[in-house]
Amino acid sequence: MTATAGPRPARRPGLARRVLDANLPYQLLAFAVFAGVWEVYAREWGGLLIPSFTETVEATAELLGSAELWRAMWVSNQALVLGFGIAVLAGVPAGILLGRFRLAERLADVYLNILLVTPMAAIIPLLVMSVGFGLASRVILVTIFSIVMIVVNSRTGVRQVDPALIEMARSFGASERQVWTRVLLPGALPAIMTGIRLGLGRAVTGMVIVELLMVSTALGGLILEYRGLFKAPLLYGTIVIILAEALLLISAARWCERKLTRWAGSA
Amino acid sequence: MSALVERRGATAVRRRRLSWRRLPAAPVSLAAGAVLWELIGRVADVPFFPPLTTVLGRLADMVSSGQIIGSLGDSLLNLALGFGISLAAGLAVGVAMGRYRKVEAALGVYVYALLTAPSLVFAPIFFSLLGEGRGSIVAVVVMYTVFIVIINTASAIRTVPGHLVEMARSYGARETQVLLRVILPAAAPMIMAGVRLGVGRAVTGMINGEMFIAVVGLGRIVTQAGGRFDGASVLAVLLVIIAVALGAVALVQAVDRRITRWVPKTTKDGL
Amino acid sequence: MIQIRGLSKSFVGQDGSVVHALRDVDLDIDENEFLTILGPSGCGKTTLLKAVAGLIPWNDGDILIDGSAVRGPGPERSMVFQNFALLPWATVLDNVGFGLRMRGIGRAERDERARALIEMVGLSGFETKRPGELSGGMQQRVGIARALAVEPRVLLMDEPFGAVDEQTRRLLQEELLSIWERRRMTVVFITHSMEEAVLLGDRVVLMSARPGQIAEIVPVPLPRPRSSDVGAIERSSDYVEVTAYLWDRLRDMHTEHRPSKVAG
Numbered sequence: 001m002t003a004t005a006g007p008r009p010a011r012r013p014g015l016a017r018r019v020l021d022a023n024l025p026y027q028l029l030a031f032a033v034f035a036g037v038w039e040v041y042a043r044e045w046g047g048l049l050i051p052s053f054t055e056t057v058e059a060t061a062e063l064l065g066s067a068e069l070w071r072a073m074w075v076s077n078q079a080l081v082l083g084f085g086i087a088v089l090a091g092v093p094a095g096i097l098l099g100r101f102r103l104a105e106r107l108a109d110v111y112l113n114i115l116l117v118t119p120m121a122a123i124i125p126l127l128v129m130s131v132g133f134g135l136a137s138r139v140i141l142v143t144i145f146s147i148v149m150i151v152v153n154s155r156t157g158v159r160q161v162d163p164a165l166i167e168m169a170r171s172f173g174a175s176e177r178q179v180w181t182r183v184l185l186p187g188a189l190p191a192i193m194t195g196i197r198l199g200l201g202r203a204v205t206g207m208v209i210v211e212l213l214m215v216s217t218a219l220g221g222l223i224l225e226y227r228g229l230f231k232a233p234l235l236y237g238t239i240v241i242i243l244a245e246a247l248l249l250i251s252a253a254r255w256c257e258r259k260l261t262r263w264a265g266s267a
Numbered sequence: 268m269s270a271l272v273e274r275r276g277a278t279a280v281r282r283r284r285l286s287w288r289r290l291p292a293a294p295v296s297l298a299a300g301a302v303l304w305e306l307i308g309r310v311a312d313v314p315f316f317p318p319l320t321t322v323l324g325r326l327a328d329m330v331s332s333g334q335i336i337g338s339l340g341d342s343l344l345n346l347a348l349g350f351g352i353s354l355a356a357g358l359a360v361g362v363a364m365g366r367y368r369k370v371e372a373a374l375g376v377y378v379y380a381l382l383t384a385p386s387l388v389f390a391p392i393f394f395s396l397l398g399e400g401r402g403s404i405v406a407v408v409v410m411y412t413v414f415i416v417i418i419n420t421a422s423a424i425r426t427v428p429g430h431l432v433e434m435a436r437s438y439g440a441r442e443t444q445v446l447l448r449v450i451l452p453a454a455a456p457m458i459m460a461g462v463r464l465g466v467g468r469a470v471t472g473m474i475n476g477e478m479f480i481a482v483v484g485l486g487r488i489v490t491q492a493g494g495r496f497d498g499a500s501v502l503a504v505l506l507v508i509i510a511v512a513l514g515a516v517a518l519v520q521a522v523d524r525r526i527t528r529w530v531p532k533t534t535k536d537g538l
Numbered sequence: 539m540i541q542i543r544g545l546s547k548s549f550v551g552q553d554g555s556v557v558h559a560l561r562d563v564d565l566d567i568d569e570n571e572f573l574t575i576l577g578p579s580g581c582g583k584t585t586l587l588k589a590v591a592g593l594i595p596w597n598d599g600d601i602l603i604d605g606s607a608v609r610g611p612g613p614e615r616s617m618v619f620q621n622f623a624l625l626p627w628a629t630v631l632d633n634v635g636f637g638l639r640m641r642g643i644g645r646a647e648r649d650e651r652a653r654a655l656i657e658m659v660g661l662s663g664f665e666t667k668r669p670g671e672l673s674g675g676m677q678q679r680v681g682i683a684r685a686l687a688v689e690p691r692v693l694l695m696d697e698p699f700g701a702v703d704e705q706t707r708r709l710l711q712e713e714l715l716s717i718w719e720r721r722r723m724t725v726v727f728i729t730h731s732m733e734e735a736v737l738l739g740d741r742v743v744l745m746s747a748r749p750g751q752i753a754e755i756v757p758v759p760l761p762r763p764r765s766s767d768v769g770a771i772e773r774s775s776d777y778v779e780v781t782a783y784l785w786d787r788l789r790d791m792h793t794e795h796r797p798s799k800v801a802g
């Protein structure tokens with residue numbers, strides 16, 4: 001039995017204690033270990049295909065200064081912006097309608113369930129066959145990837161508004177329109193914002209996947225090109241940059257979500 | 268975290284709705300969809316959207332030629348390996364993160380980042396590390412699955428009521444006993460929620476990995492059929508993939524129900 | 539048998555100030571004594587009990603049981619929790635046998651002893667039920683049976699009847715008295731009810747809050763056994779007098795200090 005009780009001196013936390021209690025030192029430590037293992041592994045057993053950590057950092061910096069990357073970024077993000085925009089504009093109203101009208105929801109339910117678990121990437125060949133390798137098929141794929149999350153969360157948001165609040169509003173003589181603008185939409189906003197944030201994550205995923213799997217342009221195309229040319233550091237650098245973009249966008253979305261839904265507490 | 272809660276909330280709402288008095292809606296809706304598919308397919312007459320009967324005919328051909336069965340076996344093996352590794356690693360890391368604040372501090376931010384990142388971009392890296400083969404596909408499946416398992420396990424462990432742990436310690440339970448007899452059972456419902464989400468992601472990872480590293484499995488058939496502009500085959504395989512996804516989720520749900528039978532109905536929907 | 543010497547515990551609050559949960563507590567508890575500890579919320583009575591249970595560290599002082607210092611939970615002590623702390627996935631039988639299982643006692647003996655205790659607390663027939671299927675009062679019976687199953691010499695009870703309704707509470711008080719009268723052991727019983735403290739205790743330890751200190755120890759001059767006619771005890775002048783005295787003291791404390799928000 002370990003000594004869990006017994007006298008122990010009490011102190012106000014000192015500087016060392018506060019450093020140990022913070023997260024950052026541990027995060028840095030974890031990263032350092034990761035980078036160190038990578039560096040050693042690449043130097044000892046790596047080859048043409050596995051760049052070291054330092055080589056990757058250098059290549060990333062080099063890429064950030066190259067016009068080629070920014071051109072690819074521009075092309076990729078066109079699809080992202082358009083596809084995600086369509087998903088939000090169509091998905092939020094669709095989700096709200098599903099949340100409000102039982103029959104539509106009952107009929108759509110089974111399809112939403114299927115769409116949530118189906119790997120959407122499998123329809124990429126059909127897109128390419130129908131609209132070709134251009135911007136359109138990338139936009140459509142981004143929309144398809146992100147819209148389901150937005151619809152489902154918007155629907156849940158409307159459904160979870162307390163019916164007692166609607167009754168309350170009606171009892172004060174609120175019109176249908178006022179019930180919508182004063183009760184339903186504000187009540188559903190946190191869930192809608194969550195859906196938009198999750199949808200953005202999936203949109204970025206869709207953007208990358210379509211380029212990697214079928215339409216070899218832009219960022220995904222760069223990856224495939226560098227792989228073909230055995231330019232491993234540049235390949236890894238591109239991946240780092242894509243990850244960085246994804247995380248930046250998602251953090252920004254999370255920040256917006258918090259700003260807009262502060263009343264909802266931690267939800 | 269809020270994201271996961273929202274998703275779990277959505278799943279719970281959906282499940283409840285599927286379970287009572289709404290069952291007839293699904294078949295009706297599916298039948299209507301099938302008829303619509305057939306009609307649009309026939310009227311439009313385009314290669315990328317063949318009518319349902321054509322797709323089903325193609326599916327029957329592919330099954331009888333053995334093409335589907337072999338690839339399905341390969342895919343399920345990829346799925347099982349990746350999902351199994353994810354479960355083992357996810358539970359281990361998740362328990363460590365939930366139990367020890369320093370582990371959480373060191374890894375938490377990276378796990379969240381990797382959960383939201385587009386997982387397929389790691390495929391080229393696995394490719395260079397593990398070569399063009401099953402190993403890389405399994406690694407992609409793990410990349411899709413493991414982080415959601417870690418995060419749900421960690422928060423499940425953290426939310427185990429402190430008084431249960433205290434109770435066990437008051438009876439002299441050792442750390443391993445506390446973990447095995449109290450913490451893990453108490454955390455099981457929420458861990459299983461993560462596993463449920465994880466299995467869906469695992470199927471996605473399996474298909475995406477197989478499409479990218481087109482050496483084995485259903486994903487390879489999709490890629491090849493797409494290359495031939497063979498829409499009927501793509502859709503036929505897509506039906507199989509949907510069946511695999513729904514089957515895998517149903518399997519996990521069945522296990523989940525066995526493990527969490529003790530959870531009272533009213534609170535179960537909240538998980 | 540239990541000696542508490544100069545026990546102090548403080549912690550740093552969220553605003554950085556030092557909160558004294560317990561300051562310089564001295565207390566001697568006799569073998570087979572039924573001691574009740576009464577005080578306003580935030581007076582550190584639960585902290586004191588958990589220290590005796592060996593569940594939390596403290597800053598200064600000693601707790602001795604039969605002369606040896608408490609360094610953790612021990613087999614001679616077992617605890618009954620305010621919120622029952624039952625394992626929701628385990629049956630009544632397995633919950634009652636939990637403490638025995640932690641001590642490495644095999645299934646057969648464990649179940650036999652658990653069944654005997656289940657009968658003692660009047661839950662026969664509920665062995666295979668889970669806590670979620672039981673009322674609050676029945677759940678706490680399970681908690682008491684679990685604590686008794688390990689045959690402790692000291693039973694530590696942390697507001698055990700605080701979460702059940704009034705009628706159930708009175709039934710449980712009577713049953714606890716009758717169990718204790720048949721099977722004597724040292725009981726340390728935390729409560730915030732004056733009536734409960736007087737009805738059950740040999741002595742009532744009155745604690746004050748901020749810092750948590752012992753204000754007074756009030757002996758209860760009521761005869762034992764008490765379980766046979768609780769009504770008569772409650773009508774006796776001694777009971778009324780002691781209860782009234784405790785209320786006077788508690789009211790004084792409330793006017794001296796603002797009521798504190800920390801549960802305890």
